[in-house]
Amino acid sequence: MRNRLLPALALAAVFSFLVLSLLEAKRAGWGLYANDIYSLYLPCITFIRESMRVGIFPLWNPYLATGAPFLPEPYVNLFYPVNWLAIPLEPVRALLAIQVATVLIGFSGMILYARYLKLNWAVTVMAAGIFGYAVAAETQALYAGSTYCWTPIIFLLAHRLFDRPRFTSSAALAASLAICFIAGFYQFFFYICLLLCIYLFAMTLYSWRSSGFRPIAAQWSYAGIAFLLLAGLAATQLFPTIELSSQSVRTISAVSKTNAETDFLEIGVLGIEGHMFGILLRAYYFGSALFFFPFALASRNHRKTVVALSAALVFLALFLLGHYFQFLSIFTRIPLADVFERPSRMVSFSFFPLAALSGIGLSELSQMPFRMRDPDSRKLSRTWLFALLFIAVICALAVVPWIGSPHSKWRLVFYCAFGLSILFALPLAHKLPLSKRNLTHWVMALVVLLDVFSVSHGSSQISTPQPDAFHDQRVEWAKENAGQSRVLVTFPESIIKSYNTGTMFRFNNLTSYSGFTLKRWSNYILHAVGPNNFEKFLTFGFFYGVFDYTEQLLLAHPDLLGLTSLQYALTRDPIGAAGTADQHMAWHTVQENPFFIYENRHALPRAYLVDRYVLTRNEQESLEAIEDNMARLRTSVVLENAAPSFLSAEQPENPGAGQIDDYGLNQVRLQVETERPALLVLTDSYYPGWQALVDGVRRPIWRANSLFRAVEVPPGNHEVIFKYRPLSLFAGIAATLTTVLLATPLLLRERREIKTRPHPRPEISEKPAESGNFAPKSAIIKDN
Numbered sequence: 001m002r003n004r005l006l007p008a009l010a011l012a013a014v015f016s017f018l019v020l021s022l023l024e025a026k027r028a029g030w031g032l033y034a035n036d037i038y039s040l041y042l043p044c045i046t047f048i049r050e051s052m053r054v055g056i057f058p059l060w061n062p063y064l065a066t067g068a069p070f071l072p073e074p075y076v077n078l079f080y081p082v083n084w085l086a087i088p089l090e091p092v093r094a095l096l097a098i099q100v101a102t103v104l105i106g107f108s109g110m111i112l113y114a115r116y117l118k119l120n121w122a123v124t125v126m127a128a129g130i131f132g133y134a135v136a137a138e139t140q141a142l143y144a145g146s147t148y149c150w151t152p153i154i155f156l157l158a159h160r161l162f163d164r165p166r167f168t169s170s171a172a173l174a175a176s177l178a179i180c181f182i183a184g185f186y187q188f189f190f191y192i193c194l195l196l197c198i199y200l201f202a203m204t205l206y207s208w209r210s211s212g213f214r215p216i217a218a219q220w221s222y223a224g225i226a227f228l229l230l231a232g233l234a235a236t237q238l239f240p241t242i243e244l245s246s247q248s249v250r251t252i253s254a255v256s257k258t259n260a261e262t263d264f265l266e267i268g269v270l271g272i273e274g275h276m277f278g279i280l281l282r283a284y285y286f287g288s289a290l291f292f293f294p295f296a297l298a299s300r301n302h303r304k305t306v307v308a309l310s311a312a313l314v315f316l317a318l319f320l321l322g323h324y325f326q327f328l329s330i331f332t333r334i335p336l337a338d339v340f341e342r343p344s345r346m347v348s349f350s351f352f353p354l355a356a357l358s359g360i361g362l363s364e365l366s367q368m369p370f371r372m373r374d375p376d377s378r379k380l381s382r383t384w385l386f387a388l389l390f391i392a393v394i395c396a397l398a399v400v401p402w403i404g405s406p407h408s409k410w411r412l413v414f415y416c417a418f419g420l421s422i423l424f425a426l427p428l429a430h431k432l433p434l435s436k437r438n439l440t441h442w443v444m445a446l447v448v449l450l451d452v453f454s455v456s457h458g459s460s461q462i463s464t465p466q467p468d469a470f471h472d473q474r475v476e477w478a479k480e481n482a483g484q485s486r487v488l489v490t491f492p493e494s495i496i497k498s499y500n501t502g503t504m505f506r507f508n509n510l511t512s513y514s515g516f517t518l519k520r521w522s523n524y525i526l527h528a529v530g531p532n533n534f535e536k537f538l539t540f541g542f543f544y545g546v547f548d549y550t551e552q553l554l555l556a557h558p559d560l561l562g563l564t565s566l567q568y569a570l571t572r573d574p575i576g577a578a579g580t581a582d583q584h585m586a587w588h589t590v591q592e593n594p595f596f597i598y599e600n601r602h603a604l605p606r607a608y609l610v611d612r613y614v615l616t617r618n619e620q621e622s623l624e625a626i627e628d629n630m631a632r633l634r635t636s637v638v639l640e641n642a643a644p645s646f647l648s649a650e651q652p653e654n655p656g657a658g659q660i661d662d663y664g665l666n667q668v669r670l671q672v673e674t675e676r677p678a679l680l681v682l683t684d685s686y687y688p689g690w691q692a693l694v695d696g697v698r699r700p701i702w703r704a705n706s707l708f709r710a711v712e713v714p715p716g717n718h719e720v721i722f723k724y725r726p727l728s729l730f731a732g733i734a735a736t737l738t739t740v741l742l743a744t745p746l747l748l749r750e751r752r753e754i755k756t757r758p759h760p761r762p763e764i765s766e767k768p769a770e771s772g773n774f775a776p777k778s779a780i781i782k783d784n
Helices: 002-027 036-053 081-086 091-116 121-138 142-148 151-163 167-182 186-206 213-233 235-246 254-262 287-297 303-321 326-332 343-367 382-396 408-424 426-431 434-459 473-481 501-505 519-537 550-556 558-563 581-585 619-628 727-756
Strands: 265-267 271-276 279-285 486-489 566-571 587-591 596-600 607-610 612-616 636-640 656-663 667-674 678-682 690-694 697-699 702-704 708-713 716-724
Touching (some): 091 121, 091 142, 151 186, 167 213, 167 235, 186 213, 186 303, 213 235, 213 727, 235 727, 287 343, 303 343, 343 434, 473 486, 473 501, 519 619, 612 619, 690 708
Parallel strands (some): 612 636
Antiparallel strands (some): 265 271, 587 596, 656 667, 667 716, 678 708, 690 697, 690 716
């Protein structure tokens, strides 16, 4: 009966956590946290849902700036199974379901890790609860939480691989790492792999003398196999991502990099306060769980695990401090470590080792007869001296985050009382009967969880959205009147609405916000507005696209914007007095109330024919040629590394007309009528993977006006089809399938060998099993 009761209590805790999340969502009116959820994930989920429900797998997003690949964007995660909830569910509820599922994955993974260490159920639920709230804090950035939640499972499988090095363990670790990578937040994935290597390296150092060279060589060989399998399993997402990153810009400005390091975290003893965009977030809170940390360091049954977790925690601290102190910068000189923004985000990974160490500490505290005095020297034992000093420091600084708050004195009283109860009450728990010892565990675990929840509850990521979010009159006007022309819709009064409005409602909005920005698009905007104004577009340290500063953008080069087929600008405020008369004349005022609508007189159609061209060899030459030939680019085009079969016309005339017949996500079909050989220009992004078919015959695509696509068409009436068929995706699928086909026979063979192999009997120990262990009383397997 008792063996069934404890798992039932743990499952009840998980169920309560789920119910609490759903009730909180219900109370908020099925709303969402209004930041990246609105600007990134809600448009993305809506775009995926509407595309998949009509049978189209969205590889390309034509509504993001001048078009961009959709699949490899880090926030898309189309291959991540949890995100498939977006297909049957309404978008807002799908996002909430994904958030709850993400928390449950982290919660369940921590339970599995703790039970693998043979911690009892009360300790397991405490550790899982702490990590579960950490995952909940990360779900504001959904792809961050989706990646982060796999941390315990990955460390569990890596630990298991070192305990039982074989191909099956390598495949399991590779599969978990592949899912973590596909979840999308590559920065968190990099940190997980980095800390995992530190964790395994520390385990190797600890067991070097007792194991010898051959077992350790086998462990690391199978770990290497796991990472090789990872590359193959994740290739479907990896190859397109590498291609996109090679075509994109990830430049950090010096000012933004400084702000990223000084305006993000204030590290305290009991937790970390995050200051993001002027908002105080107390999501990174450790609380009274730290009181058990000293006793984990004195563990005997889990000493190797404690060493590995502590090594990961120490490295994490040194990595963070290395960005503040020059003499510690050696810990930041790791390949790829400087590629990502805000390295302070690595602090999120302190929750996993701290939750595990706190659980081990509580377990050890009640299982081992810690004596306050050494029986031989009659002096205070070093374990208790360290614990006393550690708890005293925590109690002394407990009120720092709440200085000036009327609750600070009660917080201090709580920590002092809790610390004293640990120092004097729990050491006697090992003398209690088993039932009362388990009850003591549950009481202490629940007190810790309530402490963590009392602070973390204020950082809930579920809140009611603004009632008019994404439902602005400007959006409705653009959808009804813009047609295939591009528009620039901005919302300076609420900038979170403006990022991916086009993706959300499927109209061609030049405004964009994405993890990667195409390098050519970034350089084009730089050329249009100049370097001084361009710095204003570097939001969060990266150029994500066009946000605000509409006046500078519109007045700088309306003719350059016209080349992108930008026909309308919808703004709250009128264009100011700055700029020349010609620049103001370029914009015709269509409407002034309730918002301003300007029409660009220089706007070119989305598809047009020309018979005159200028040849260039690289991007810089193309931008210079565009500047020199701006007045003639309505009837000519700048081609880069092209070789048309006809000579450029000296006196350009209208050779004919090109009209978009069907504009799809991954395919554009046009009808062309021309009297002589001409070039069809489509003002969509030039990108690897696009193919052009003229009457079914493959034709080369050339880069036009630095950004766009052009194809040569002969005289007559023709059907031209542009198809997006990325080679990187198909190569990735082939690599993934090859990996699975090669690994499956090896897995089946090893599985048969394991079944036929005689199993050695476990080592018999005279010690009784500790409460809550998996092992029977006659067999205890220690963590050496």
